[in-house]
Amino acid sequence: MTARLLLVAIWLAVCAFEAFALEPRGTGDLAIVIERAQGAVAICETTARTQLARVTGFGDLSHASAVFSRDGRYAYIFGRDGALTKLDLLTHAIVKRVLQAGNSIGGAISSDGALVAVANYVPGGVKVFDAATLDVVADVPSTAGADGVRAKVVGLEDGFGRRFMWSEFENGRVRMLDLAAADTPRVSELGYAGRQPYDALVTPDGRDYIAGLFGEDGLVRVDLWAREPTVARFLAGYGGSELRLPVYKMPHLEGWSAAGEQLFLPAVGHHAVLVVDRRDWREIGRIATHGQPVFAVARPDGRQVWVNFAPPDNDIVQVIDVPSRTVIAEFSPGKAVLHIEFTPRGEQAWVSARDSDRVVVYDSASFARLAELAIDKPSGIFMSARAARLGF
Amino acid sequence: MRDGMPRWSVLLAALCAGTVPAAEPAPAPSRQAELLHLLRHDCGSCHGLTLRGGLGPPLLPQTLARKDLATLHATVLYGVPGTAMPPWNELLSAREIEWLVGQLKHGIAP
Numbered sequence: 350m351t352a353r354l355l356l357v358a359i360w361l362a363v364c365a366f367e368a369f370a371l372e373p374r375g376t377g378d379l380a381i382v383i384e385r386a387q388g389a390v391a392i393c394e395t396t397a398r399t400q401l402a403r404v405t406g407f408g409d410l411s412h413a414s415a416v417f418s419r420d421g422r423y424a425y426i427f428g429r430d431g432a433l434t435k436l437d438l439l440t441h442a443i444v445k446r447v448l449q450a451g452n453s454i455g456g457a458i459s460s461d462g463a464l465v466a467v468a469n470y471v472p473g474g475v476k477v478f479d480a481a482t483l484d485v486v487a488d489v490p491s492t493a494g495a496d497g498v499r500a501k502v503v504g505l506e507d508g509f510g511r512r513f514m515w516s517e518f519e520n521g522r523v524r525m526l527d528l529a530a531a532d533t534p535r536v537s538e539l540g541y542a543g544r545q546p547y548d549a550l551v552t553p554d555g556r557d558y559i560a561g562l563f564g565e566d567g568l569v570r571v572d573l574w575a576r577e578p579t580v581a582r583f584l585a586g587y588g589g590s591e592l593r594l595p596v597y598k599m600p601h602l603e604g605w606s607a608a609g610e611q612l613f614l615p616a617v618g619h620h621a622v623l624v625v626d627r628r629d630w631r632e633i634g635r636i637a638t639h640g641q642p643v644f645a646v647a648r649p650d651g652r653q654v655w656v657n658f659a660p661p662d663n664d665i666v667q668v669i670d671v672p673s674r675t676v677i678a679e680f681s682p683g684k685a686v687l688h689i690e691f692t693p694r695g696e697q698a699w700v701s702a703r704d705s706d707r708v709v710v711y712d713s714a715s716f717a718r719l720a721e722l723a724i725d726k727p728s729g730i731f732m733s734a735r736a737a738r739l740g741f
Numbered sequence: 742m743r744d745g746m747p748r749w750s751v752l753l754a755a756l757c758a759g760t761v762p763a764a765e766p767a768p769a770p771s772r773q774a775e776l777l778h779l780l781r782h783d784c785g786s787c788h789g790l791t792l793r794g795g796l797g798p799p800l801l802p803q804t805l806a807r808k809d810l811a812t813l814h815a816t817v818l819y820g821v822p823g824t825a826m827p828p829w830n831e832l833l834s835a836r837e838i839e840w841l842v843g844q845l846k847h848g849i850a851p
Binding site for chain 1: 778781782783785786787789790791793794795796820823825827828829831832
């Protein structure tokens with residue numbers, strides 16, 4: 350018995366020593382990787398490309414995503430089960446966790462870092478939390494249908510200032526919450542997007558909110574610089590008479606990419622990426638791809654766009670060269686590629702392969718494999734540099 | 742145009758699908774493992790990893806209790822026009838879907 354106590358005491362001392370012996374470090378090169386099946390998060394760094402820690406206790410992390418505090422220290426992780434969890438990237442500890450809904454899909458953080466908003470499916474709506482305490486600041490239900498069920502909220506994004514925009518899947522509405530005055534939240538209707546908006550993004554300059562439609566061919570944009578922002582349709586009927594294929598995984602728009610004045614967008618149900626000129630919102634090109642695109646992520650310098658695909662074509666990543674708009678490389682990182690994330694300046698691309706239980710790191714210039722990290726069922730990869738980007 | 746199909750087509754399909762040849766053997770154990778993996782992770786991208794729902798409805802035994810096997814089978818086989826549910830007949834055989842639907846009705850271990 351005393352021997353056991355002694356062992357515990359030694360173990361505690363070792364833990365304490367480790368905690369104090371941690372070198373001070375910055376957070377600019379950190380990344381978190383979601384272990385979707387284990388409800389765990391791997392904390393990695395992109396300088397030596399290693400895993401620093403693994404933190405458990407996040408609940409159901411299937412389809413989880415994250416945003417970061419403006420100092421890059423904390424990650425706010427949105428779980429499928431409606432949990433919002435604040436993770437300290439330096440101490441590797443969960444700071445706080447609230448179960449704020451029954452089923453949720455993602456979130457956003459305000460430019461000032463003070464507010465974290467969550468998009469909820471059940472019950473449908475947007476809840477906003479104080480980023481420091483995770484206390485509720487605002488609660489905006491989505492619009493209920495004839496059956497009395499509130500619509501699922503998708504494509505929740507942050508706008509400049511303390512604004513959040515979202516779309517409602519069942520009724521096609523686009524709405525905005527302005528919390529410039531926190532005690533008087535102002536909700537405005539931005540218009541009808543079309544049938545079944547499924548996700549959205551904000552362009553890197555913060556000017557345009559773009560929502561994609563699942564129920565019809567087309568997208569909408571909202572010019573957030575306008576005095577009274579409102580939806581405007583573009584790329585209507587992009588599929589033409591071509592038969593739409595079954596969609597086994599919804600595309601994701603966040604991270605879909607602007608490279609200069611060109612936007613790269615998914616053609617839902619087609620093996621193609623659409624290229625749009627942001628100056629007049631017309632299609633200027635269409636790139637045939639290996640499968641139906643899920644993510645297409647522009648390297649931060651805009652020179653390349655990396656694309657992954659829906660099942661059954663999800664073992665491949667393709668690289669599009671932006672100037673020539675052609676596919677210049679193709680890799681097999683593993684089975685079921687779910688996500689791609691670039692380091693802040695784009696020299697590395699991190700790719701998660703769920704069914705191969707690994708994250709593969711590529712050199713984005715030579716396409717050499719730089720590292721492989723063994724991580725259980727990895728899905729989303731989120732780099733702390735997102736802290737400084739609008740719409741991330 | 743997938744959306745053009747009216748919903749009653751699902752019911753019709755359900756009637757036809759009820760006639761899956763029962764003589765076909767269940768999927769081999771290794772294939773069963775693959776199918777359960779697909780159920781959790783790929784069906785799970787809309788229905789949730791724990792099948793408690795997401796963009797798609799929950800697929801727990803209690804939520805499926807009032808739906809008969811033939812309807813469920815047809816829903817998976819042909820999809821539901823006008824919704825995000827795709828037809829899985831391009832990736833899975835009718836027998837495999839029948840087996841999966843049976844698993845869902847019964848409830849799979851978490």
